[in-house]
Amino acid sequence: MNKKRVAVIGAGPAGLMAAGQAAARGAEVVVFEKKRRPALKLAITGKGRCNLTNKAPLAEFIKSYGPNGRFLRSSFGHFFSGDLIKFLKELGVNTGFERGGRVFPLSGDAAEVARALIGWAKENGAKIKTGTKVIRLIINENTISGVRYVASEGSEKAQDYLTDGVIIATGGASYPATGSTGDGYRLAKSVGHCIIPVRPALVPLETRGDIAGRLQGLSLKNVRLKMLADGKKAGDIFGEMLFTHYGVSGPIVLTVSKQVVDLLEEGKKVILSIDLKPALDHRKLDARILRDLETYRNKKSKSILKMLLPQKLIPVCIELLDLSGDKPGNQISSDERKRLRLWLKDFRLEVIGHRSFEEAIVTAGGIDLKEVDPKSLESRLVKNLYFAGEVLDIDADTGGFNLQAAFSTGYLAGISATR
Ligand SMILES: Cc1cc2nc3c(=O)[nH]c(=O)nc-3n(C[C@H](O)[C@H](O)[C@H](O)COP(=O)(O)OP(=O)(O)OC[C@H]3O[C@@H](n4cnc5c(N)ncnc54)[C@H](O)[C@@H]3O)c2cc1C
Incomplete structure (x- = not known):
C-alpha cells in the first residue's frame, strides 16, 4: 500500500507535533519551514523558560480562550496537559509547576523543549525542509493536492510538492522575526476561507503624556486595574503591572490588552484607572492617611507619602494633586487629604494606542472556526486541508494556554491527516 503523503506548513510547536504524529502513523511527512531553523518562537517562549502548559482543570482551561475555547474540546480530548507533560x-x-499552575521544563530552558520536539519529529521520519516557504496551495475540485514552495532566500524557481493532505501550521502574525508573518491567513483566504480580522493580543499599551515614562521600570503589585470605555466600566482585574517608557505592560495589562485593542478599534476613549490601595475602602484609607499625618505631623509630606507609595510615584503624586511636598503633616488640609485618597483609589491613565505585532505575544483573530471541523481540524471547504495552532481564531491569556492549544491542535491535525 502506498504511504499517505502529508505536507505540514510551519515547524512551530503545532506543525512539529502534527508532523511527528502523522509520521508515527506511517505517513510520508514533509515539513516546510521558511526560517533556517525550526521552532524559533518556541525557543524564546516564557522569557526563555517556556511556560508550556497549565495544571488548570479542563473547564477552567477552556475559559482562558474566551468563547472560542469550546472549539478546543475535541483537541483536548485527544491530547491535554497531562498528555503533554507525559x-x-x-x-x-522533566517539568515542574509554579504559581498559577504554570508548567515549565525543570531545566528552565525553552530551547530544550524545542530540541526535544524537533528530534522526536525527525526520529519518527518527518523530513523538515528549512529555508523553504510555501507560497500557494494546489487545489483540484475542492480537494487539496499539494503545495507550491520557493527557497526563502535566493531566487530558485517555485516547485510543487504533491500530497494527500496539507496541514497549515504557520502561526499568527506576532513576533514576525520568528517567521510568523501571517502567511497562513493569505493561503487559507486564497482557497475561500474567511479570516476573522487579526490584531495584536497580549500586547503592551501606550498611554497619553509623560507620566508612564517618568515611572518607567516601576512594577506595582497587588493593584486593581479598572478599564473605562467612554466613561463606562468595561472590566477590572487584580494583580501586577509595569510602567514602560511608552505606557504600561505586565501581567494584568497584557491580560486586558485584547479588550482594550478592540475598544480602541471601535473608537472608544479608554481610561485605565489604577486602585493603588484595593485592600482599603475609602473610609479605611482615610483613617490610614489621617493616622500617618498625625504620627508624622512634623515631617514633610513627601516623606510621609513613603508610607503609602513607592518612591518613584511620590513626585508624580505631588505634581498631579498639586500638593506641596515640603508641607509638614499637621498642615495638610482636609481637602488635600481628600484629593490624595481619591487619587490613591483612582490613578488614571488614558490609553492612546497599543504596541504593534512586533511586540504582541499572540495574535487574536485568524481562520474562522465555523469553517473548520473541531473533531478533525479539517477545513469544511477544502477536503484534506487541516489547520493547527495560532493560525486558527484562538488565543488565550498567559499561563501556558497558547502553547497547549498549539500542541493539542497539532496532535489532532496530525492524526486526522493520516486517517
Ligand atoms: C515572546 C513570546 C513568548 C511566548 N511565551 C509563551 C509561553 O510561555 N507560553 C505559551 O503558552 N505561549 C507563549 N507564547 C505564544 C506561543 O509561542 C505561540 O502561541 C505558539 O508558538 C504558536 O505555535 P504555532 O506552531 O501555531 O506557530 P509558531 O510558533 O508561530 O510557528 C509557525 C511556524 O511557521 C513558519 N511559517 C510561517 N509561514 C510559513 C510559510 N509560508 N512557509 C513555511 N513556513 C512558514 C514560521 O517560520 C514558524 O516557524 C509566546 C509568544 C511569544 C512571541
Whole structure:
C-alpha cells in the first residue's frame, strides 16, 4: 500500500507535533519551514523558560480562550496537559509547576523543549525542509493536492510538492522575526476561507503624556486595574503591572490588552484607572492617611507619602494633586487629604494606542472556526486541508494556554491527516 503523503506548513510547536504524529502513523511527512531553523518562537517562549502548559482543570482551561475555547474540546480530548507533560517526560524533558499552575521544563530552558520536539519529529521520519516557504496551495475540485514552495532566500524557481493532505501550521502574525508573518491567513483566504480580522493580543499599551515614562521600570503589585470605555466600566482585574517608557505592560495589562485593542478599534476613549490601595475602602484609607499625618505631623509630606507609595510615584503624586511636598503633616488640609485618597483609589491613565505585532505575544483573530471541523481540524471547504495552532481564531491569556492549544491542535491535525 502506498504511504499517505502529508505536507505540514510551519515547524512551530503545532506543525512539529502534527508532523511527528502523522509520521508515527506511517505517513510520508514533509515539513516546510521558511526560517533556517525550526521552532524559533518556541525557543524564546516564557522569557526563555517556556511556560508550556497549565495544571488548570479542563473547564477552567477552556475559559482562558474566551468563547472560542469550546472549539478546543475535541483537541483536548485527544491530547491535554497531562498528555503533554507525559509526552515530554518520555523525551527526557522533566517539568515542574509554579504559581498559577504554570508548567515549565525543570531545566528552565525553552530551547530544550524545542530540541526535544524537533528530534522526536525527525526520529519518527518527518523530513523538515528549512529555508523553504510555501507560497500557494494546489487545489483540484475542492480537494487539496499539494503545495507550491520557493527557497526563502535566493531566487530558485517555485516547485510543487504533491500530497494527500496539507496541514497549515504557520502561526499568527506576532513576533514576525520568528517567521510568523501571517502567511497562513493569505493561503487559507486564497482557497475561500474567511479570516476573522487579526490584531495584536497580549500586547503592551501606550498611554497619553509623560507620566508612564517618568515611572518607567516601576512594577506595582497587588493593584486593581479598572478599564473605562467612554466613561463606562468595561472590566477590572487584580494583580501586577509595569510602567514602560511608552505606557504600561505586565501581567494584568497584557491580560486586558485584547479588550482594550478592540475598544480602541471601535473608537472608544479608554481610561485605565489604577486602585493603588484595593485592600482599603475609602473610609479605611482615610483613617490610614489621617493616622500617618498625625504620627508624622512634623515631617514633610513627601516623606510621609513613603508610607503609602513607592518612591518613584511620590513626585508624580505631588505634581498631579498639586500638593506641596515640603508641607509638614499637621498642615495638610482636609481637602488635600481628600484629593490624595481619591487619587490613591483612582490613578488614571488614558490609553492612546497599543504596541504593534512586533511586540504582541499572540495574535487574536485568524481562520474562522465555523469553517473548520473541531473533531478533525479539517477545513469544511477544502477536503484534506487541516489547520493547527495560532493560525486558527484562538488565543488565550498567559499561563501556558497558547502553547497547549498549539500542541493539542497539532496532535489532532496530525492524526486526522493520516486517517
Ligand atoms: C515572546 C513570546 C513568548 C511566548 N511565551 C509563551 C509561553 O510561555 N507560553 C505559551 O503558552 N505561549 C507563549 N507564547 C505564544 C506561543 O509561542 C505561540 O502561541 C505558539 O508558538 C504558536 O505555535 P504555532 O506552531 O501555531 O506557530 P509558531 O510558533 O508561530 O510557528 C509557525 C511556524 O511557521 C513558519 N511559517 C510561517 N509561514 C510559513 C510559510 N509560508 N512557509 C513555511 N513556513 C512558514 C514560521 O517560520 C514558524 O516557524 C509566546 C509568544 C511569544 C512571541
